[in-house]
Amino acid sequence: MIQYLEFEKPLAEIEGKAEELRAMARETEEMDVTEEAAGLDAKAAELLRTLYADLTPWRKCLVARHPDRPHCRDYIESLFTEYTPLAGDRNFADDHAVMGGLARFDDRPVVVIGHEKGNDTKSRIERNFGMARPEGYRKAIRLMDLAHRFDLPVITLVDTPGAYPGKGAEERGQSEAIARSTEKCLQISVPLVSVIIGEGGSGGAVAFATANRVAMLEHSVYSVISPEGCASILWKDAEKMREAAEALRLTAQDLQQLGVIDRIIPEEIGGAHRHRAATMATVGEAITAMLKDLSGKDAPALVDDRRRKFLNLGEKGLAA
Amino acid sequence: MNWITNYVRPRINSIFSRRETPDNLWTKCDNCGTMLFHREVSDNLNVCTNCGHHMGITPRDRFIALFDGGVFNEVEVPLPQPDPLQFRDQKRYPDRMKAAQKETGEAEAMLIAKGEIGRTPIVAAAQDFSFMAGSMGMYVGNAIIAAAEEAVRFKRPLILFSAAGGARMQEGILSLMQMPRTTVAIQMLKEAGLPYIVVLTHPTTGGVTASYAMLGDVHIAEPNALICFAGPRVIEQTIREKLPEGFQRAEYLLDHGMLDRVTPRTEMRDELIQITRMLLGLTPPVKGDLPKPEPETVSNKDETAPEAVTE
Numbered sequence: 213m214i215q216y217l218e219f220e221k222p223l224a225e226i227e228g229k230a231e232e233l234r235a236m237a238r239e240t241e242e243m244d245v246t247e248e249a250a251g252l253d254a255k256a257a258e259l260l261r262t263l264y265a266d267l268t269p270w271r272k273c274l275v276a277r278h279p280d281r282p283h284c285r286d287y288i289e290s291l292f293t294e295y296t297p298l299a300g301d302r303n304f305a306d307d308h309a310v311m312g313g314l315a316r317f318d319d320r321p322v323v324v325i326g327h328e329k330g331n332d333t334k335s336r337i338e339r340n341f342g343m344a345r346p347e348g349y350r351k352a353i354r355l356m357d358l359a360h361r362f363d364l365p366v367i368t369l370v371d372t373p374g375a376y377p378g379k380g381a382e383e384r385g386q387s388e389a390i391a392r393s394t395e396k397c398l399q400i401s402v403p404l405v406s407v408i409i410g411e412g413g414s415g416g417a418v419a420f421a422t423a424n425r426v427a428m429l430e431h432s433v434y435s436v437i438s439p440e441g442c443a444s445i446l447w448k449d450a451e452k453m454r455e456a457a458e459a460l461r462l463t464a465q466d467l468q469q470l471g472v473i474d475r476i477i478p479e480e481i482g483g484a485h486r487h488r489a490a491t492m493a494t495v496g497e498a499i500t501a502m503l504k505d506l507s508g509k510d511a512p513a514l515v516d517d518r519r520r521k522f523l524n525l526g527e528k529g530l531a532a
Numbered sequence: 533m534n535w536i537t538n539y540v541r542p543r544i545n546s547i548f549s550r551r552e553t554p555d556n557l558w559t560k561c562d563n564c565g566t567m568l569f570h571r572e573v574s575d576n577l578n579v580c581t582n583c584g585h586h587m588g589i590t591p592r593d594r595f596i597a598l599f600d601g602g603v604f605n606e607v608e609v610p611l612p613q614p615d616p617l618q619f620r621d622q623k624r625y626p627d628r629m630k631a632a633q634k635e636t637g638e639a640e641a642m643l644i645a646k647g648e649i650g651r652t653p654i655v656a657a658a659q660d661f662s663f664m665a666g667s668m669g670m671y672v673g674n675a676i677i678a679a680a681e682e683a684v685r686f687k688r689p690l691i692l693f694s695a696a697g698g699a700r701m702q703e704g705i706l707s708l709m710q711m712p713r714t715t716v717a718i719q720m721l722k723e724a725g726l727p728y729i730v731v732l733t734h735p736t737t738g739g740v741t742a743s744y745a746m747l748g749d750v751h752i753a754e755p756n757a758l759i760c761f762a763g764p765r766v767i768e769q770t771i772r773e774k775l776p777e778g779f780q781r782a783e784y785l786l787d788h789g790m791l792d793r794v795t796p797r798t799e800m801r802d803e804l805i806q807i808t809r810m811l812l813g814l815t816p817p818v819k820g821d822l823p824k825p826e827p828e829t830v831s832n833k834d835e836t837a838p839e840a841v842t843e
Contacts, residue, residue, distance in 0.1 A: 375742075375761060375762070377761075377762030377766045377767050377770045378762075378767060378770060378771055379767060379771060379775065379779070381761075381762075382760055382761065382762060382767065382779075382780060383788055384788070385746075385788070385789070385790050386742070386760075386761040386762070387741035387742040387745070387746050387759075387760070387761040387790075388742075388746040388790060390711075390742035390743075390761065391711075391715070391741075391742050391743050391744075391745075391746040391747050392746075392747075394711055394712055394715050394742075394743060395715050395718075395719070395747060397712070398712060398715055398716060398719060399719070414699075414708060414739070415708075415711060415738075415739055415742045415743075415761065418708055418709075418711045418712060418739075419742075422711075422712040422715075434705060435704065435705060435708070436699045436701060436703075436704055436705060436707050436708040436739070437699070437701055442701050445701065446621035446622065446701060447621055447622060455621070456621075459617070459619050459620060459621060459704075460617075460701070460704045460705075461617045461704045461705065462704065462705065467705055470616070470705065470706065472705050472706070472709060519716045519719075522709065522712040522713050522716055523677065523713060523716055525706070525709045525713060526612055526613070526616065526670045526673070526706050526709065526713075527613075528616075
């Protein structure tokens, strides 16, 4: 049973009617509704296409947060083999909002790191809804160091509402942990590629996505602040999130124009949550392509490439 | 309204009824409420003479107090493209910028300067909280890069005074990208073997704390400065409980291992000179107010790498 988003309500109605018709037909044999149901299906497909042809930034936020969207764990299961989770920051704890470890990608050993949001109440709480605490970033730092020492490429999968705004997290140096993680991303002399698979929330995302190549799924978002947060600060009204989402330019399309991301990974009509397997496969292809793109660079060139990329950012604006 | 504004101020204004008389002869301490004579406060670097509360200070005033004889040269910052996102909330971003520029008389939220402190050549950067809450956008990123480049070029340490509400939302993702950008700048300093000292002032929050403000060789904060990633209000909303007194204040961070020192503003200069000179392997500083450096020494220092730094 698919969970419909708020703007998909009309679609839910049509698909619901089609389903009802079919159920009725199954009960009363003499009734033939095939044609009618097919008509409704066509109507639903058409509506889905129009809905997704031109998603507003706010709708993209909703799609990016859809609970059925493939999460980090799903990508690791489907795209990697021999995944061997490595835990802990060797300091305080293991943060379950961040998963990572050794794995093989296209048979090549790599280090994979990502935010995991969880997929039911229990796992969501365990994963803290994908909001990392300092230990998560420190675990990532440790894994990046490992990758650097053994010359393994690093693949990061970003999907976080942001760093966790909690008392303990602040007490244990959230800011420092994020700053060091970003710094580590810039230091390692192995290929570092990143995919924003859902939400790229602020500093929590930057700490993983300061990469040689950054890709974004078509309906994922990447922003300095959530539209709700921005609306409550600048509009003094959290309900103005639609306007804020518009103004923040957080869509993959705008970010590519600004030069912040390198490629957009297309999603099929209806979004990644309707086409999980296909989406994960396309992400896999994008990772392969990005790694291939970096294969000619030696260690100093990789570090230099990353630095230049970020130093030069901001030269491109958006066309009026 | 109290008797001072109603009675004393008009009286004083009538005594000095000249045009150039500033109309804010008195400042009220935000903490203890004492009315303080403006000269007294500015001589004390905007620290309340009654309770020691540290009020805001502009980068320019800070630099005048910091550099020998108040002499410094501003370092030019490359201007970024204005309003890259064509951002509009209730006001247009360019209008907000113009208002801030008019109010502060500054171009943007960070000032970079070079000069000498205790005869030690340095580059200094100071963030201006009065300019759009000191928020970090493209300009601040460019400023830190310019400061780091200048420091590397002349082999000088960089001392940075942070003060910001965080990233500048009106520049969206490009403000977020200043986190990695400024981190690259700090790496350039570190690779050149130059000290990078951060002075965290009230308030330093958000993406600024989570990038260049927490990557210093030495972290010093001013007393009671709020230093955090997520602000207390956001945390209270999330965990639905009241936060303890002093949470995320400088002394609290010192206790939790995030800072090296908490130092009053009035003692900051001496301390910075002392630390910088030790890190650079120089002789102990000459204490006290030094006379203005000779103009030619300043310009000479600009062209040649200072002999003071040994590698």
